[in-house]
Amino acid sequence: MRRSSDLAMSALTVATAGSMAAALWLIFLVAPEERVMGAVQKIFYVHVPLAAITFLSVFLLLTGAAGYLWTRRAGFDHLSIASAEVGWLFCTLVLVTGPIWAKPAWGVWWTWEAKLTTTLVLWLLLAGILLARAYASTPEQGARIASVLGVIAALDVPIVYKAVDWWRGQHPIVFGPGKTDPLAPGMLAALLVSMGAFLLLFALLVAVRARLAAEEDRLAALLEAAARSR
Amino acid sequence: MSDAAPRPPGFVSASLAIAQKDLRIEGRTKETTLATVLFALVVLVVFAFAFGGDAVQRAGAGTIVPGVVWVTLAFSGIVGFTRSFRLEREDDALAAVALAPVDRGAVFAGKALANFVLLTALETALFPLTSVLLDVPLLAAAAPLALVVPLHTVGLACLGTLFGAVVSRLQRGEALLATLMLPAATPLFLSAVHCTASAIEGTPLAADRHWLLLIGGLDVLYVLVALLLFDAILED
């Protein structure tokens, strides 16, 4: 059993590395430079996948958290930890690349528009979940509390988005009716491959983090058994 | 004498009993009320220093007052929520309450109700104080405020009770309450500030129909989610 999951992990690593390389090639050597914004627009090829996957991770977090509360199976908690932590990392990168793109493109580092604000609130919610785990007195309590917070966070995200949308609103529209400039074919290919590469990377990170959580559980159980048998 | 064991109290009577207990303790000691009202006053004063005493004259009542009021309420409320569960924690009464043959959901409902009452009491002091210190007439807006404020206070009480319970399980968790609760309270906060601004500026509430629907829905959602999750929260 250990063997095949190790094999899968290695395959995933190779696939990730390969697709990342392909993505980088497409981004820098194939996709044309955007007319108005110039080279800086190329940040979009990492920013968009990072953002999309961050919200995917919220869905995974909900699955893990609700699953753990319902069944108390450790596997769900491992998914929960992994998606919260990796999701938080991706969220951080979104919040870093966004302003780096926004400043040269639109002149401001930040605006309180629906997508940005929701991402910031999500970052705070995920940080809170990670913090709460650290403050727990036992791992089991940490798992339970983090699951409760995870469910609340996941349910909150769409509501926050809607509320902020009513409150403000003006993120640039890349796809869809508001778009004035459709993506050139080279750009679309670069974006899709980049999305795929980051998805594979996300899957790899979640798998490794979940494996780490499982191993740490095993270690804790063994240590406890050893202490008890003394 | 009947041989049957006494039936455990129903949900509503259990909730009311818990609320009554908390409020009676508060009525005797007045600890929480004093602490929160004093804290609210301090925060108001700090706001006056932060924005300048004539901020309302310069920026307009609807711009400054709703934000000041709701930030003050949020943080004063947090002072109260912390104490609500710490009381129990101190002699592990919470474990006894949790083990009592009542639905733990009733514990939530009772504590949320008590928190709602205490928050409302705080508001009856806060609004007049704000009116005086920031020099803004609020009496004319009393009717719309009487609808808007309690609607949002329900949500605040529910969230505060929910997160207060979560945080009471963690070591030194009180430090985390604001950090955990406030991001989750974003929609509530946005709605509260917007609707309060409308009330103060004299905009008819009908224009804010979607906000009022949102907060109504949120109140229901918070209660449902809390009832669902409270068992898991109070487990140990």
Next chain:
Amino acid sequence: MKSYAFLFWGYAAVWAGLTIYLIALGRRLSRVSRRLDALERRGGGRDGSAT
């Protein structure tokens, strides 16, 4: 040109963040694996003391 600086820092931040995380994960994983292996080798765990 200034926008190349932004482009560079954007990609640098992403790769730095991901790399640091991967390295940290890898180190934690190998540390836990080592301790697990050590415990399992010791078998019945009479002296289960491990820091």
